[in-house]
Amino acid sequence: MSEPDQRLYFLLQRAAHRLRTAVDRRCLAVAGVTTAQVGALFAVQDRPGATQQELAGELGLRESAVTALVGRLTMAGLLSKQAHPSQHRAVVLELTDAGADALRAARPEIDRFNAQLRELLGEDGFVRTAEALHRLAYDWEA
Structure with a gap:
């Protein structure tokens, strides 16, 4: 019997x-939305x-990717954009009723x-995996 593959990065990807x-499907x-949405x-x-800049930071994405994502969500009526009250080039994002419905679905x-x-x-493995992934996603420096 051969040992299981231990190329962790490859397996994670x-x-x-x-x-x-699977979850996108x-x-x-x-709900008519992808997991990224x-x-x-x-x-x-x-x-x-x-x-959008704060959203990019929260999602760990480049601002250009978030601009496209927000554009799709806005076109679908799931998010609304309003001028930022103090930053003339920024917009603030709000969930629409349709966006809240999509999340509920x-x-x-x-x-x-x-x-x-x-x-x-x-249960123990789930909690330990979630903790490890959180550390990798937010705290770990390569």
């Missing part, structure tokens, strides 16, 4: 791609009035996905 593809079917909508819901799929991961990893 492959797992992330497969998970994103689910979220698109029930769900992430942006949740971030705006958590920080109403955030600027996506939530059961996200919860189902997390339940599947909890089953796969066990």
Whole structure:
């Protein structure tokens, strides 16, 4: 019996791609949004009035990518943009009623996905994995 593959970076990338593809299909079917869009909508819901620059920081994306993402969400009626009260080039983002509806529709799929991961990893493994990924995502310096 051969040892399992231990190329962790490769496995993380492959797992992330497969998970994103599967959950994108689910979220698109029930809510009409991708996981990237769900992430942006949740971030705006958590920080109403955030600027695109702040959203980019929260999502760990370049501002140009967030500009395109916000454009799609605005065109879909899920976000609204308003002029920033003190920064003449900035806009503030707000979740629309349709955006809140999309999040409500996506939530059961996200919860189902997390339940599947909890089953796969066990409760302790789920918590430990979430903690490790959080450290990698926010605290770790390569």
